[in-house]
Amino acid sequence: MxxxxxxxxxxxxxxxxxxxxxxxxxxxxxxxxxxxxxxxxxxxxxxxxxxxxxxxxxxxxSPDEINSERLAESHSTARFGQSIHYFEQVKSTQDSARALAESGAPEGTLVLAEEQTGGRGRMGRGWVSPQGKGIWMSMVMRPHVPIHCAPQLTLLTAVALCRSLRRLTELPIGIKWPNDLLIRGKKISGILLESAAEDERLKYIVAGVGISVNLSEGDYPEELLAKATSLRIEAGQPFSRSAIVAEFMQEWETLYDLFLQEGFNAIAALWESLSVSIGQKVRLVTPQGELEGTPVGLDESGAIRVERADGSLVTIFSAEMGEPLNRS
Amino acid sequence: MxxxxxxxxxxxxxxxxxxxxxxxxxxxxxxxxxxxxxxxxxxxxxxxxxxxxxxxxxxxxSPDEINSERLAESHSTARFGQSIHYFEQVKSTQDSARALAESGAPEGTLVLAEEQTGGRGRMGRGWVSPQGKGIWMSMVMRPHVPIHCAPQLTLLTAVALCRSLRRLTELPIGIKWPNDLLIRGKKISGILLESAAEDERLKYIVAGVGISVNLSEGDYPEELLAKATSLRIEAGQPFSRSAIVAEFMQEWETLYDLFLQEGFNAIAALWESLSVSIGQKVRLVTPQGELEGTPVGLDESGAIRVERADGSLVTIFSAEMGEPLNRS
Structure with a gap:
């Protein structure tokens, strides 16, 4: 010993x-x-x-242990999380899962790591992912849908994660457009979907999900504490990472199958009901420039419709959304 | 010697x-x-x-020689084809260009090969690309547009190639939806756009273009001769590959800049005017099943609108389009 x-x-x-x-x-x-x-x-x-x-x-x-064999058996999905690649340490689960997807790994293949040394967030930003305290994972998806549906799957992933975390933790978790999960304005999860397409057909998507489960305040750099938090900090108790992954896989596959069968409408309605962005005036930085407005809902493609001060509606496909300007 | x-x-x-x-x-x-x-x-x-x-x-x-330095100087583009990677033989220019794109190669980086040993067409099909007789190339694009615009760039690439080849060869070249170039029903060029996206933002596109320039009938397998041809076979004379690449780069960049400034409408109109698919009854195999109908035009996203026998209109994002059923 x-x-x-x-x-x-x-x-x-x-x-x-x-x-x-x-x-x-x-x-x-x-x-x-x-x-x-x-x-x-x-x-x-x-x-x-x-x-x-x-x-x-x-x-x-004490960090809860993840046993990948027991984990795969703990949820009754058909595909999601049934093949698990578990690592003590990787540079980025996203890079590992992309390599698996390129070499033909089936839908639902899941990469989990105790620690990422080069975890990536949106737009090439870093992501704090210390050992044993969070869920750092990436999963391969192979939906037979055209390329313009990829943003819908980003929103679907946020809905599935938000619903499973709310059920397990009973915390007031909401979605900031498009796919950040917040508790009382602070981020607890980030989602990044990378797609590879051939002409108008999606070849695969690798969905990266980082969840700050059991991090304590000491795990964050000082400057992040105002913007980031963890389930443990917010609830005052740690949570089992295995239980979260199992619940998430179940919910994610259920919503994904619903999406493939029925389309995006039901997912959009769920997203809107969980969103903290709707009705909050914000500044949006788009590739075409900046604008201010109040998000009012999603359109059928998954883009967000924003009402400007003059009452006009604009549809935004891609932007960085700032903090609420009229926080109540 | x-x-x-x-x-x-x-x-x-x-x-x-x-x-x-x-x-x-x-x-x-x-x-x-x-x-x-x-x-x-x-x-x-x-x-x-x-x-x-x-x-x-x-x-x-005798095959015409491609001198990559002289080639880069022969067209007055700002970006397209200004950095040329020229190979005697590669597995696939597409794979080489993707590796360059992943490592940060700028927009317009062009990979040209005299011969491909594993050339790829749509849906993982092979592509006949013998030494010295065709243009086998792939180019890196980095448009700041949302992911749903990727299919529009596929159509734009077909328009640019069709217009430059018609100008140089005076052959009656048309576009079969979405992006095959045909002369009298036989294929002379294939285009394959591979996209990589992060959430709703395109990271890069690698556009692969194969042009059967100076192939003779003996270069094709027997079973392909009914479906494939070359500029030389159709015109009864060989063409300079360097001149074609130069003309194409010029036209492609011009239309691309027009698209970024003005959007897809002008490109859609050009595509429709060059299309041989519109008005021709066809069978379409989509991921959801088969249907018969007559393409009537593009919608604003780049999908094709198809009229069925009962007069109803359907919008098709992704399909394999068969031969015309009522060839006149």
Missing amino acids: KSHDQLLNLLKRHPDQYVSGAMMSQELNVSRTAVWKQIRKLETAGYEIEASTKLGYRLLY | KSHDQLLNLLKRHPDQYVSGAMMSQELNVSRTAVWKQIRKLETAGYEIEASTKLGYRLLY
């Missing part, structure tokens, strides 16, 4: 209590410095340990 | 005349078998040589 496993057992035998460094050093028969080094290792692996010079160490949080 | 260069010079010194095998063997001081082997090498390189047991050998056709 490795010494940091022994140390972890010692901390776990004393839930919610401090264990003194002297006692640890004695029980494990190692120096105080060695104890401190093992504590650092556990922290790197996602454990949170409070250190008090007077009282010693106290275990605050 | 290599012996096949000497042999080529000998043939070129006798235009339209037969040179006997005995004379060649004597002049080059090699065996008759060696002469025959060199002839085979020239044929592989795109030369066409008629062999007569009585009269000897006669040079019928």
Whole structure:
């Protein structure tokens, strides 16, 4: 047994209590410095340990383990998440899943990683994805729909994730157009769909999803704390990542099959009911320039219709949406 | 000087005349078998040589050479074809250009190859691309337009190619929906646009274009001759590939800039005026099933509107279009 496993057992035998460094050093028969080094290792692996010079160490949080075999069995989907590629560490689950898609991986192939060293968000931005505390995943989709439906699948993915997270956490999670999930204005999840098409036919989509599940405030850079949060911070309790993935796969496949059979209308209605963007005046930065207006709903293609001050309606396909200008 | 260069010079010194095998063997001081082997090498390189047991050998056709530096200077575009990657042989120009696009190659980067060993057409089909006789090329585009505009760029590419080839060859070239070029019902060019998108934004498009310029009937497999032809077969004369590429780059960039400034309407009108599909009753195989009808025009997204026997109109985004059912 490795010494940091022994140390972890010692901390776990004393839930919610401090264990003194002297006692640890004695029980494990190692120096105080060695104890401190093992504590650092556990922290790197996602454990949170409070250190008090007077009282010693106290275990605050243990990451839940993801067992990819048990995970695949935990949801009764036909395709989504049935083939799981699980990594301790990758550069980006998105890059791994794209390589799998290029080499013919079937629809529903899921890449999960405990840690991303080069996680990507929208528009090439970085994404904070520390070890063991979030869900960093990408899934291959192969819908037989024309290329103009790709933005509809972006909205569908946000709806599926929002509905499954609301059900599990009971937190007031809403969707900011097109596909960020927010709690009280702070981001808890980002979604990025990368599509490959041949003429008017989609070849595949790789849907990347990052969910800040059990991150604590200390996991975020100072400047992000005003804009980002986690389920654990908001609920005051950690959540099982495996349970979230299972619930999400189930909901995602259900809505996806509904979309393929019935089209986008039902998805658009669900999106609108969960959106925090509708009715909020915002500034939009589009490739053609900036404008201010109030989103009023989706059109049948998945673009957002925005009402300007003069009452005119514009349809926006692509933009960066700013903070609400008239937050109530 | 290599012996096949000497042999080529000998043939070129006798235009339209037969040179006997005995004379060649004597002049080059090699065996008759060696002469025959060199002839085979020239044929592989795109030369066409008629062999007569009585009269000897006669040079019928020499491939025009492509000089990528002179080519880039021959057209006055701002971006299209200004950076040229020229290869004697590649698996597929499309794969090479995609790799360049992924690593950040600028808009207009052009990949040209004398020969493709694994040329690809629509839906993973093969593409006949022998050495020195056609234009096998792929170009990187980075338009700042939403993903649903990708099919419009497919139609734009067909219009640009059709207009430049008609101007240079004066052949009656038409466009079969969406982007095949035909002369008298036979295919002379195929176009394949592969897009990569992030959510609703196009990251890049790689436009693959194959043009059967100087192929002779002997270059096609027997079963393709009823469906495929070349500019040379149809016009009874070869054409300069460099001149075609230069003309095409010029026209393509002009229409592309028009599209970015003014939108799709003008392009749609040009496409409709060059189309051989409009007004011709056809069978269409779509992902949802088969239907028969008569294409009547494009809608504003680039999809084709088809009138059915009962007078109803359907909009088709993606389909394989069959031969005309009522060819007049």
